[in-house]
Amino acid sequence: MTSSDDSDIEMTDINEDQTKSQRGSRWIPRRKPNTMTKSRKSALDKLPVEVRRMIYKELLVNPVLGTMKAIEADTEFGVEAIYGLTPAILRTCRSIYVEASEIPVKSSTMTQARSWKVLIDSYVDDIDHHQQFYKFCRAVCDARPKKIEIVTLKTGTGPPNPAQVGRLGICRSWKPWETLAPLTMLRNVGKWTIRNEYPPFLHEIDGFYPDAVVWNSHEPGKVLTRMLQNLVQSDRPVERIFPMREKLIILAESFERYLPFKMDMNFRAPLNMRSNLRSHPEDIHELNMLGYKRYTEYDVPNPHRNKDGNNDLEESLFQARNADLTMQNLSFKQHREEAIKGLRLQYKRLLDASKKLKSFKSGRDKFLERKDSAFTHLLLLIEQYAAEFERKKNPDTAAEFRRQKRRFDNLRATWPREIMLAKLDRMMEDQEFDEFETVALKVEEDMDKQVAGVTAAWRDLFKADVYKERFCQYRFDVVALRRKRVVRDSDGE
Incomplete structure (x- = not known):
């Protein structure tokens, strides 16, 4: 009994000493070692390669660019369009650049047009088609086009109903040499043709009969056609x-x-x-x-x-x-x-x-x-x-x-x-x-x-x-x- 009481007293003393030591100083617990290692891969790296390439293509390639649809008037693309591309991803890190840089290279976003078909209105209106044709010739004058097909549109008088007056271009018209004057900027053109056609929108009007209209042809004469052809296909100096x-x-x-x-x-x-x-x-x-x-x-x-x-x-x-x-x-x-x-x-x-x-x-x-x-x-x-x-x-x-x-x-x-x-x-x-x-x-x-x-x-x-x-x-x-x-x-x- 005596030994038992002595052991109880000793244990009580030890507990009291521990309590005093905890009160007198701050107790710092020992940290357990972290056995889990942090992954150095980004969220993008964890995705499969196929998925990553789909993401790169979405950020770097626009499917409309490089096609004829990009320059059509009825699309929302053109000089002032915002294409929504994010090329900044190529600057993220070297591994992403190596993997993503081949995407825009393989998916061509540019194409060089060497053959053109140009529809020309001979009348002058608010849009001023003559100036548009001038800008076209100015843009391609140094490109040496392989083929240019000029189509001058006919203008009509006496439409079946007043609603079609505006679509037939009944107003002052340019003379053929005035309309085609911008062609004198061109040289070294491969193949060059010119013809006269009805306006393409006539086929979209229900109940319209072209035979009921008096049509004016704006096709140049043989002398002017031969002169322009000899000029645009030659390599003469041009001012x-x-x-x-x-x-x-x-x-x-x-x-x-x-x-x-x-x-x-x-x-x-x-x-x-x-x-x-x-x-x-x-x-x-x-x-x-x-x-x-x-x-x-x-x-x-x-x-x-x-x-x-x-x-x-x-x-x-x-x-x-x-x-x-x-x-x-x-x-x-x-x-x-x-x-x-x-x-x-x-x-x-x-x-x-x-x-x-x-x-x-x-x-x-x-x-x-x-x-x-x-x-x-x-x-x-x-x-x-x-x-x-x-x-x-x-x-x-x-x-x-x-x-x-x-x-x-x-x-x-x-x-x-x-x-x-x-x-x-x-x-x-x-x-x-x-x-x-x-x-x-x-x-x-x-x-x-x-x-x-x-x-x-x-x-x-x-x-x-x-x-x-x-x-x-x-x-x-x-x-x-x-x-x-x-x-x-x-x-x-």
Whole structure:
């Protein structure tokens, strides 16, 4: 009994000691070793290879692309369509790239069309089919098509009922040589045919009898057909108007500093849509993306293209655009000459103002002797140089700018060059010349940079003239154009 009581006492003491030790210090339990290992495979890797390839194909391949259905008018595909593809998966990891990269390669999403069948309406309507045919010839002119089949559609008069008037195209029609003029851009065409047919929609109208209509054929005569065939199948040199017009637009844009006004010089609207009050819808979308949404909300956003007509330069560019779309080479070069006449005079004034400014700065000793007076003369020359960048305006354009004076004054006050000129003006009034030379140099470099762009555009203006018949009566300062204007890039410093 005694031994039993002693053992009970010892056990009680041990329990008390354990309780005290747990109260006095924190008890840390021992962790059990984790016997399960984490899988390094992603959820995608755990799927079968066949399923993974189906996922890759869904993300990287669109079944419509690469087929004729992608360019049909009744589908939701085309230039502005969103195809819902996710090529970013190829950048996930190397293993996915190796496995998925072969999917778009084997599933061809592009095809090269070498044979074309073109249906042409000879009448002019709101859609302007003539311009569409022009764009087609422009797109394939360097592709050397194997076959082009031209189908000119007949137009009719005297339909059985008034509901079919709009579908028969009873309106002003182009002459055959006007309709087919864009073909002169093509060379090295393999096979070329042309024929005249009834419009395809006639077969879809119930109760329509083509024999009850007087049909007008727009098929070209034998002489014109033979001439076009010999031309498009030959390898003769060709002078295309659209690259010459692109050079002219680049030159005109180099004189303009405001981006929306530059874009308006393209005149991308169709021939029968002059659209002086609004930009082309493509331009409006692009302007919104670039942060110029407010520009499109004004009644007359661009005074150079106002209610009463275009400014002189814009009118010349507008007529040059029309000559380009109607393939009138001589007319284009005449309107190009009109645009060059005004731009060349302004360019000459810019070169003279730049020369006077640099000549004044070359007298460094005199400049340092009378610093305050020299800074005043320097500011005058800089302001005269800046004023020469102002484009010439006809009375209607000047009146529209005056009507919106507050808008354009506030706008120009935010431009970097004008901000620096205002800073020089304040320095002159306060007689604080510590940073005057530095700011003046930045303004000069900014203006020289624009003049350098104008000079480069002058040099490239006639590079697309294959026939070397410029029809331009104005002589150019060859030395000035060949001289490279070195301008230090202030952004790179």
